[in-house]
Amino acid sequence: MSLNQVPSGHAAVIREIHAGEHLLQRMVALGLRRGRKVFVIRRANYHGPLHVRVGMTELMIRRTDADSVEVAVDP
Amino acid sequence: MKRVAIVGMPNTGKSTFFNRLTGSNARVANWPGITVDIQVAKIPLDGGTAEIVDLPGIYSLHGSSDDEMVVCRFLEREPVNLCVVLLHAAQLDRQLTLALQLKALKLPMLVLLNMADEAETLGVRIDIAKLSAALGSPVRLISAKYGEGFDVARQSIESLVDEHPVAARAAIPSHSAGTACLGCSACTTDALSNGNGRVDALDRELDRIFRSAVNAPESLPEHLTARLDRVLLHPWFGLPLFFTTVFLLFELVYRIGLPMQDWMAWALDRLKLDLLAPALAPAPALLRSFLLEGVYDGLGTVLSFLPIIVIFFVVMAVVEDSGYLARAAFLMDALMAKLGLDGRAFVIQLMGYGCNVPAILGTRVMRSRAMRLLTMLIVPFSLCSARLQVFVFLVGAIFTAWAAPIVLFSLYVASFAVAILTALIWQKRYTSREPMLLELPPYRLPTPAHLLRQAWHVSEHFMRRASGFIVGGVVAIWVLTHFPTGVPAAGPETLAGRLALLLSPIFKPIGIGPLLSITLLFGFVAKEIVIGALAVIYGSGQAHLAGVLAKNLDWAQAYSFMLFTLIYTPCLSTVAAVRQESGSLRFTLFAIGWSLALAWFTSFLFYQGIRVLA
Numbered sequence: 001m002s003l004n005q006v007p008s009g010h011a012a013v014i015r016e017i018h019a020g021e022h023l024l025q026r027m028v029a030l031g032l033r034r035g036r037k038v039f040v041i042r043r044a045n046y047h048g049p050l051h052v053r054v055g056m057t058e059l060m061i062r063r064t065d066a067d068s069v070e071v072a073v074d075p
Numbered sequence: 076m077k078r079v080a081i082v083g084m085p086n087t088g089k090s091t092f093f094n095r096l097t098g099s100n101a102r103v104a105n106w107p108g109i110t111v112d113i114q115v116a117k118i119p120l121d122g123g124t125a126e127i128v129d130l131p132g133i134y135s136l137h138g139s140s141d142d143e144m145v146v147c148r149f150l151e152r153e154p155v156n157l158c159v160v161l162l163h164a165a166q167l168d169r170q171l172t173l174a175l176q177l178k179a180l181k182l183p184m185l186v187l188l189n190m191a192d193e194a195e196t197l198g199v200r201i202d203i204a205k206l207s208a209a210l211g212s213p214v215r216l217i218s219a220k221y222g223e224g225f226d227v228a229r230q231s232i233e234s235l236v237d238e239h240p241v242a243a244r245a246a247i248p249s250h251s252a253g254t255a256c257l258g259c260s261a262c263t264t265d266a267l268s269n270g271n272g273r274v275d276a277l278d279r280e281l282d283r284i285f286r287s288a289v290n291a292p293e294s295l296p297e298h299l300t301a302r303l304d305r306v307l308l309h310p311w312f313g314l315p316l317f318f319t320t321v322f323l324l325f326e327l328v329y330r331i332g333l334p335m336q337d338w339m340a341w342a343l344d345r346l347k348l349d350l351l352a353p354a355l356a357p358a359p360a361l362l363r364s365f366l367l368e369g370v371y372d373g374l375g376t377v378l379s380f381l382p383i384i385v386i387f388f389v390v391m392a393v394v395e396d397s398g399y400l401a402r403a404a405f406l407m408d409a410l411m412a413k414l415g416l417d418g419r420a421f422v423i424q425l426m427g428y429g430c431n432v433p434a435i436l437g438t439r440v441m442r443s444r445a446m447r448l449l450t451m452l453i454v455p456f457s458l459c460s461a462r463l464q465v466f467v468f469l470v471g472a473i474f475t476a477w478a479a480p481i482v483l484f485s486l487y488v489a490s491f492a493v494a495i496l497t498a499l500i501w502q503k504r505y506t507s508r509e510p511m512l513l514e515l516p517p518y519r520l521p522t523p524a525h526l527l528r529q530a531w532h533v534s535e536h537f538m539r540r541a542s543g544f545i546v547g548g549v550v551a552i553w554v555l556t557h558f559p560t561g562v563p564a565a566g567p568e569t570l571a572g573r574l575a576l577l578l579s580p581i582f583k584p585i586g587i588g589p590l591l592s593i594t595l596l597f598g599f600v601a602k603e604i605v606i607g608a609l610a611v612i613y614g615s616g617q618a619h620l621a622g623v624l625a626k627n628l629d630w631a632q633a634y635s636f637m638l639f640t641l642i643y644t645p646c647l648s649t650v651a652a653v654r655q656e657s658g659s660l661r662f663t664l665f666a667i668g669w670s671l672a673l674a675w676f677t678s679f680l681f682y683q684g685i686r687v688l689a
Contacts, residue, residue, distance in 0.1 A: 022139055023510040029084075029134030030512055031169035033278055045310050048409035051515065055168035056197065056291065058300075058515040060405045062412065065512065 003038060003061070003069035004050070011039040012071035019068040027069070031055045037074060076117075077125040077236050078154065082146065082177060083161030084170055085132035085442070086516045088189045090114075092161055092219035093129040094528055096229065111145045121233045125156075131442070136176040140509050141444045150180065154242035157235050158182045164194035164201060164216065167289050171281045174210055180245040184212040185235055187228055191216040193517065198292045205288040220522060300398075300517040307402055317406050321425050324394065328386050329429045333460060335382035340603075343375040361560060365553065373549030376601055377542045380432050380648055381534055387426065387433035388530035394422070395440055396521035401513055408511070414495065415502025417441075417511060420450040424494065427457030431645045435652035436533055443509035451653050452505070452666055453497050455645045458490040461602035462645065466637055468606050472621035473633040482634070486641055493642055493673060541651035548647040552600050556593075565611050571596055585639065585678035586632040595639065601646045631689075635682040642674035 006012045014036050017024055031054040032038065041051040041058070049060040061069075083089040097116035114129040130149060131142035150158075160177055162170040167188070174186055188194070188201065207214040213231055217224035307316060347367060355363045394400050400419055404411075407418030419441055427434035434454045438447045458466075466486055470479045555571040562568035567576070567589065574596070575582075575589040582592045590612050597608035610620045613627070624633070644650060644667050654663040 023512070025135055025138050026140075026510040026512045028278070029138065029169065029172065030514060031166075041304075042308060042310070044308075044313075044405060044409060046409040049405055049511075051304075051308065051405060056166045056199070057169060058517075060401070060408070060511075060513050060515055062408065062511050065510065 001071060001073070002067045003040070003052070003071050004063050004066035006038070006040045006071060006073070008040050008042050011037055011074040013037050013074055014069060015072050016070040017068060018070065019065070023065060023068070027065075030059050031057050032061075032069065038069075038071065077120065077123060077156045077240075078128065078242055079120075079125055079157045079159060079232060079236065080128045080130055080150065080153075080155045081159045081161060082130050082173070083132055083189075084134055084163065084173060086514055087132070087161050087163045087170070088219045089132055089161050090129060091522075091525060092187070092189060092217075093127065094525065095219055095222065095225060096232075097127050111142065113145075113149075121237050125236060128153075128155075133173070135173065136180075140442065142442055150182070150245040152244065154244050155182060156239050156242045157232060158184045159232065160184060160186045161189050161219075162186060164188035164191050165197050165199050165291075167199075167201070168285055168291065169281075171210075171284060172277060175277055175280060175284075178210060178212070182243060182245055183235055183239040184210075185228075185231055186210055186212055186214045188214065188216045189219050191223060192218045192221065197298070200290040202288045202290075206284065209284040209288060298517070303518055304402070304515075307399070308405060313406050317403060320399070321403075321422060324390050325425060325429060328383070328390055328426070329460065332383035332386045332429070335386070336379055339379050339382055340375070343378065347371055347375075361557070364557060364564075365550075368557075369550040369553035370546060372553075373546030374542065376549060376648060377538060377545050380430070381538065383430050384433045384436065384534045384537060385530045387430070387437065388533045389526045391426075391433075391437050391440070392526045392529040393521055396519060396525070398516045398518045400440065401515050404513055405515065412511070414498040415449060415506065416446060416498060417513075420446065420453075423450060424454055424457060427454040427459065429460055431455050431457060431459050431649040432537075432652050435649060435656055436537060438656055443507040445505040446507040446509070448657060448662060449498060449501060449505040451657060451662075452501060452669065453494040455649055455653075455666070455670060456490055456494040456497065456642060458487055458641060459602070459645060462641060465598075465602055465605045465640060468621070469624070469633055469637055472624045473628060473630055486637060489638060489677070490641060493677065497669070497673070537652065537655065540655045541648065544651040544654065545647050548650075549600055552596060555596065565593060565597075565608065581675070584683065585675060586635040586682040587639065587678075588632075591628075591632075591636055595643070598640055599644055599647060601648070602640070605640070631682055631685040635678040638681055639674045639678045642677055643671050 001012075003012065003014075014032060014034055016034060017027055017032065019027060027033070036054050039053045041053055043050050043063075047063060049062045050066050051058065051060055053059075081089060081093055093114065093116075097118050102115060111131055113131070116127050116129075117124050118127055119125075128149075130146045133140070133143045133146050135143060136147060137143075158177060158180075160174050162174060174184075177184055186206075194201070201216070203214050203216065213235070215224060215228045215231055217228050219225070307313060309316075351367060351371065352363075355366060358366070394403075400422065403422050404418035407421045411417050411421055420438075423434050423437045423440075426437060431454055434457065435451055438450045438454070441447050441450065466483060470482050474482050552571075555574065556565040556569055558570050559568070566572055571593050572589070575592045578592060579589050582588070587595070591609075593612055594605055594608045598605045606620070609624070613620065613623050628636070650663060650667060653666055654660060657663060
């Protein structure tokens with residue numbers, strides 16, 4: 001499943017990121033990496049972005065970009 | 076001279092640290108091949124002088140964003156004695172990457188862990204000795220905002236510069252392909268195609284160091300930011316709160332800024348009429364006119380923007396530093412993404428409704444050059460207060476009291492429409508390479524000193540860079556309207572009048588006669604002088620102007636004129652601001668050309684449409 005499918009208020013662990021070079025670099029720099037736990041805080045209305053927390057960093061990520069992050073639900 | 080470069084990720088308080096370290100004697104420097112403004116300051120250090128260079132905030136040395144390229148190029152070409160790396164102490168889980176990347180460059184390095192206060196509140200414990208050993212360079216905890224640990228950091232800089240008297244360039248890892256770079260594009264593509272090999276190796280090292288040296292809580296305590304976000308980013312109340320906030324900020328800027336602009340104009344006028352005019356009385360009339368209406372008015376134009384720019388930037392710095400600007404991006408993203416922009420562009424665009432000049436200068440909060448240029452293209456369509464004066468006067472003169480508010484409202488709609496149209500048309504040309512992945516930093520209170528410094532820095536920069544351009548433009552218009560001598564100024568016999576006659580085939584189809592088109596020339600300098608110019612050109616006093624206009628113009632001509640005035644170049648100062656911020660004359664000319672073309676077509680469609688219907 002993708003990060004975009006994780007319901008708000010839930011966490012998941014990143015398995016793989018299927019993104020292009022630029023996006024992947026930025027994701028890694030902001031802490032979105034394989035094995036990291038991501039917590040989905042909220043979503044903006046009208047197909048707006050996701051508000052997530054990874055480690056100590058909170059960030060916004062567009063839904064299309066969240067689709068490229070493959071995750072497994074945190075047990 | 077010794078040179079110290081400061082490197083760090085965005086939102087780590089890098090400029091706060093820089094300002095504290097250097098006082099306020101920073102200037103903007105340009106290096107060959109580097110297009111971004113870089114702040115530089117000289118400070119006494121270790122018995123000599125050292126140049127402190129504040130490099131743009133970057134996420135990675137292997138990235139490909141505009142700022143990342145700039146930092147790579149700088150470290151590659153310019154020798155430094157020391158590289159100070161600023162990291163957010165609470166976010167070492169990802170920020171250590173940057174320190175590790177810099178370590179690979181084999182430059183003398185000092186790692187400063189900033190925002191030690193925030194880290195402590197969040198329960199993050201850091202073993203400085205272990206971290207220092209792992210990174211192979213000294214590590215210090217500081218709080219740049221409150222000054223804790225600052226003296227120690229400064230001493231460390233001093234002794235490290237002392238230890239490395241010979242400046243060095245970054246040691247560039249060599250590649251199989253034979254290209255030498257810091258990993259800008261060639262080597263990262265290489266690494267990524269190797270199955271994330273290089274990225275993963277660095278990540279593993281990061282995780283190892285982080286686990287051994289940092290103790291961070293698994294889950295964060297319920298903090299103030301989370302509570303504020305629950306309200307400010309609420310799915311239903313978030314947007315209305317955002318609009319209210321922007322509206323209040325707008326009010327704040329213009330309730331204070333506009334009266335101050337008026338006072339400034341008044342004071343400049345008094346100085347001109349009571350002091351300069353009598354002093355210059357013995358001079359020949361033409362020279363007097365040149366000095367007063369050319370040079371002095373040109374300088375006055377630049378100065379009259381000073382109060383509004385200062386206030387705008389104080390407010391903008393509050394919004395930016397508090398972390399709310401990033402929230403604006405979050406709230407508005409669904410809408411703005413369709414225009415190729417983000418929510419920050421929206422805030423800037425709205426601020427442009429007061430005055431375009433500070434709004435253009437404000438585009439620097441966006442780090443992607445493409446997005447900055449696209450925003451600069453649409454900001455000038457915001458119906459600013461100067462244009463509003465012209466419209467209020469014309470609408471009052473031509474339209475009935477019943478129609479007037481509707482006409483005024485329709486101009487605001489037109490202003491939004493052309494901005495959106497422009498963004499839609501040009502977003503492909505100015506596509507941001509920067510991924511839309513934005514940090515939402517915790518809410519922070521900016522310090523007053525920082526706000527003032529920020530405002531002063533931008534205004535001073537604008538005054539210095541734009542004044543030559545603006546004065547030159549004002550003088551050029553003065554020449555057009557005052558030569559040849561011996562005829563009434565700005566009349567049909569002057570150069571301006573002849574130019575208007577020459578251009579009449581262009582302006583006739585949109586209902587603007589030669590007399591009226593001379594005013595457009597004045598309007599290019601500033602919209603504030605359009606009404607005055609109309610009075611001069613029609614040979615009537617300001618008091619009778621409304622009646623004269625009503626006699627000479629029908630409503631379709633008047634509306635067409637207002638549409639043109641709304642859409643074509645707002646004023647010379649905005650052009651100067653665009654040129655300064657884009658750093659490109661070509662882009663500036665394109666922006667002027669595009670707005671002129673759009674203005675003409677809009678007026679043409681309107682005027683000919685009405686002629687057909689009537």
